[in-house]
Amino acid sequence: MAALVYDATAAPSLHNAQPWRFRYFRGGRTFHLRSDPARAVTHTDPHGRALHIGCGAALMNLRVAAVHGGWYPQTRLLPDSRDTELLASVRLTALGGSGSEIGMLYPAIRRRHTSRFPFEETEIPEAVLAALADAAHAEGASLTCPTGWHLDEVLELAQEAEARNITDRARAEDLAQWTHGGVPFADTATAGVPHYAFGPHKLGGKAPVRDFAGDHPVAGRSAAEFEQHPHLALLSTAHDRPQDWLRAGQAMERVLLLATLQGLSSSFVTQALEWADLRWPLRDPMTGTGHVQMVLRLGYGPPGPATPRRPVREVLDIEEGTPES
Incomplete structure (x- = not known):
């Protein structure tokens, strides 16, 4: 489960703020993806739109990694209207679920980096x-x-x-x-954008x-x-x-x-x-x-460099029980 979160956190986010947290419930084999308001880019993103997009990207990586690992990620967005920081729940079910084609994207999770370099003047097919x-x-x-x-x-x-x-x-x-x-x-x-990635x-x-x-x-x-x-x-x-x-x-x-x-x-x-x-x-x-x-x-151009990521121990909590929602 820590490996799945490690892959999830390779996602991009505004200014690489990484505004996410994960909680895994062993009893329900379920992840909760939560926003981290302390990592909001408040002036640039006052309504949290970019925060949600970054967390959605991390959710996509989690789904891809889960499928690659042999699970089917049963996903619900905003599962509890009373808890606005709870953005999604992902229950890992048995093999054979639909949507397995996204597992083919797994090799790109660690290869994808933002490239702020010039690209070639070449048409994309x-x-x-x-x-x-x-x-x-x-x-x-x-x-x-x-x-x-x-x-x-x-x-x-x-x-x-x-x-x-x-x-x-x-x-x-x-x-x-x-x-x-x-x-x-x-x-x-x-976190953040280091000088070598400018x-x-x-x-x-x-x-x-x-x-x-x-x-x-x-x-x-x-x-x-x-x-x-x-x-x-x-x-x-x-x-x-x-x-x-x-x-x-x-x-x-x-x-x-x-x-x-x-x-x-x-x-x-x-x-x-x-x-x-x-x-x-x-x-x-x-x-x-x-x-x-x-x-x-x-x-088509040079790939961007890898940028810092928070260690899994800072973004993942593990509980023994089952989630309430």
Whole structure:
């Protein structure tokens, strides 16, 4: 059970805050996934949407690892309306359950890392994009790739949001908290984005990338041109409630794991999602439906480095009894 949680915690989260906790009930062979409010990125994510998406990604990893280990993860989202921190329950049942195809994604759990490096100017095959869209659909979300004027609009919104973030004191505080102000992490650090994962300083190109260094110089950091024709993907849900955020997180991670197996690197373009007035225009006004929950940058390029993770003993509690819900 500790090994399953170890795999679950490889999931991405906003600023690598890792806002999750797990409780395993031996008597019911059931996991509870709970949010950790102490690890909320409060100014950037005041409503907890990104927190739920990160926890949904960890839930997806837990399901994949469980199937790989021979279990069927019977999953319920928000099983107790009285307990808002209880995000999901996962009961491990006997072999032979449906959904076993996600077990094939297991090798990607430890290979998937956010890459903030330039990607190649190489088209992604339509068959690969279709497979990624199918993966999102299987988790109750949609994945579309903007082109033409819509892509230009998404890029402009990301640029506007990045400019706002640079001058917003509250968001700068969030960034400083989770990057240590650009100072290299101590060996004991277990969260946040360390300096070696910032990627190079952007000299040019249209690819939207967040500069985690802010106005703090990082010794030895290189600079590079990014792609002029970035490949972006919008992940959306029909509604915009906590259960939809959890579904979006699962869909996002399923897409990213499959993309990793397909040889793609990935990063996140969350800047416009963090401003209410910029998030809604991300939709395609002609064909877009629902609510954009995540913008992914995909491409062929160097994989990102592994970033710190909290040890399992800090995020997993084990009880002998059965859960109440």
